[in-house]
Amino acid sequence: MAIDTTPNPSPLAAPRLSTRDKLVLFVLCAAQFMVALDFSVLNVALPALGADLGMSRWALQWAVTAFALPSGGFLLLFGRIGDLYGRRRLFLSGLALFGAASLLAAFAWDPASFLAGRALQGIGAAAIVPTGMSLLTTTFPEGPARDRALGISGTLLSLGFTVGMVAGGVMTDVLGWRSTMGVLALFALIVLPLAPGLLPESRTPERPRLDVPGAVTVTGGLLSVIYALSTAADRGFGHLDVIATLGAGLALLSLFVLVESRTEAPLVSLPMLRRRTVAWGNLAGLVTFSMMSTLVFVLTLYFEETLDLSAFRTGLIFGVAGVLSAVAGAYASKVIGRFGARRTLVGSLVGQGVLTGVLLGVNADVWSVWLATVAVSLACVCHLGVIVSYGLTVTSGVPNEEQGLATGLVTSTQQVGITVGIPLLGVLATTSSDLLTGLHTVLVVETTIVLAAAVLVALGLRSRRTNAKAVPEAAEVEALDAR
Incomplete structure (x- = not known):
């Protein structure tokens, strides 16, 4: 409860x-x-x-x-x-x-x-x-x-x-x-x-x-997975090169977990990954970055190909979103101070998901640009809320000597999120016979994923006192609420 x-x-x-x-x-x-x-x-x-x-x-x-x-x-x-x-x-x-x-x-x-x-x-x-x-x-x-x-x-x-x-x-x-x-x-x-x-x-x-074995396996695994997903955007997931590198990457990452469980000085502390704040915070970060990067990608195609806007005008639309995000960022610490990091994180995810769903109202009418501008700008404001609160969630309570590891996880999540979103979902828009239909498909999938992540993060970060082992983590979550 x-x-x-x-x-x-x-x-x-x-x-x-x-x-x-x-x-x-x-x-x-x-x-x-x-x-x-x-x-x-x-x-x-x-x-x-x-x-x-x-x-x-x-x-x-x-x-x-x-x-x-x-x-x-x-x-x-x-x-x-x-x-x-x-x-x-x-x-x-x-x-x-x-x-x-x-x-x-x-x-x-x-x-x-x-x-x-x-x-x-x-x-x-x-x-x-x-x-x-x-x-x-x-x-x-x-x-x-x-x-x-x-x-x-x-x-x-x-x-x-x-x-x-x-x-x-x-x-x-x-x-x-x-x-x-x-x-x-x-x-x-x-x-x-x-x-x-x-x-x-x-x-x-x-x-x-x-931890040299850990460094080799995790670096090789991440390089292989990112290469496979990036290449899939151009060649498709059925290409032998993509299948081989993706399989090798997943195998290396699995081997990395095994190595880390047996070494005395691991590159990544598995107990840290089992912290609820680290695990659920990074899930929120992965979802917000992958979904927002994909949203920007498919909306760019929509603005320039469906609505026939210039690249400069498209940039200005996202510029409005950036300015509003900057303003929101100036007040982010006050919002977190008022509602707590956990509530801000979950609420921002819900906002991003709902506003992504609002974009389902766009069509080939040029006036849809106004609906898209408002919705994507407010979604970016919520995205900013997730960025700040998930970074705070992951790093809170981590000893100074492990801050590099914690922030490395945060930034790895950001990079992987930015990298995987477009290959996995953008292809739904680019391979569709009609771009607008493909855009709507992407928006439905994105809305579902972001709202589902909000529910999972909310449940995962609940304060629990069911046993003695859970008390320290419950205290961490309560501390996030009190921040």
């Missing part, structure tokens, strides 16, 4: 951050924004890129996959390396690599050099994201200060994706596709000189050996 704890009024007071805290937050959030921008800024530039470098339509999908493979595959490994050997050191190394790789991609002279730059960007992002998040959660203590910091970080993550869609079209038209990579190098150049003097070094007090 759920326990309804009345929130303490103190969390409602907005925490006051010192000047140094604000600068630390700026550096960490700017780096996260840069990585989020990279997810979308290149999308509308792909045709111009292909024409310039002589890349076929099939090869162009590797402009995205070359980044997604290493950024998703190495997240857990780099998060743990940061825990053991220094988060700031790895963060700075990743930032420097990301900036250099962006320059390589911007000045690429052929497809191979461009894809090499994108792959190196992905490796840099895999180092930046988990270490940046763990530096944030270890710098700002649990409570209103961390709530506010995570709210700002989540806002910029959502805003970066949206800004990238708008800015990518403008920069490609005015400056050419290379500017979309150049702006990322500029971000790194601004942040890198500030970071060393502001960020504290942070690592575990002990130095256990790195």
Whole structure:
């Protein structure tokens, strides 16, 4: 039975951050924004890129996959390396690599050099994201200060994706596709000189050996699964290459679980994965990212092919959603302080699901653009609520020495969610004889999945006191409600 704890009024007071805290937050959030921008800024530039470098339509999908493979595959490994050997050191190394790789991609002279730059960007992002998040959660203590910091970080993550869609079209038209990579190098150049003097070094007090078998199996498994799902978007799930790599990936991930259950210093603590806050929080994150990335993808097709809108006007629609998300992010910590992280998480999932269902009202009439704009904008606001509250849910109560692991799980969930949604559901729209019918099919499936996830998360995060072993976890959930 759920326990309804009345929130303490103190969390409602907005925490006051010192000047140094604000600068630390700026550096960490700017780096996260840069990585989020990279997810979308290149999308509308792909045709111009292909024409310039002589890349076929099939090869162009590797402009995205070359980044997604290493950024998703190495997240857990780099998060743990940061825990053991220094988060700031790895963060700075990743930032420097990301900036250099962006320059390589911007000045690429052929497809191979461009894809090499994108792959190196992905490796840099895999180092930046988990270490940046763990530096944030270890710098700002649990409570209103961390709530506010995570709210700002989540806002910029959502805003970066949206800004990238708008800015990518403008920069490609005015400056050419290379500017979309150049702006990322500029971000790194601004942040890198500030970071060393502001960020504290942070690592575990002990130095256990790195779990090499675990690192090999989980990294290989994630790389194989992400490759298979990304390739399936172009070739279909029946292709031998997709079947083989997907099977190999699932086998490696199964072997990883076996390895982790038998090693003394595991890369991933299985007891942590059994924490209800970690398990159900990450489920919420996986669902919200996979469903929202798919929604943006299918609505982009709908706007440009069914309603015949330009890429720039489509970008502006998502720009409205981004602005509203930014405004919502400014109040996220207050909402969590008032209602608790668990209630905010479940309520935001319900809102995202319901508003996705509202989009079933769109048709080929050009006036549907107004319904779509309002519905997707409000859905993005709810999506932002899920981002902030699920990150808080997963990392709350985790010891500082394991924050890199916890945030690595958070960011792995984000990357996997962004990667798997479009191959799994987008194909329903792209293979349909009528795009509008395909869109409605995707919307029905998405609405069902998001609302089902909301129910499961609500049930999974209920406070239970049925036995002594459940008491610590019940206390964690109650603490989330009281935040």
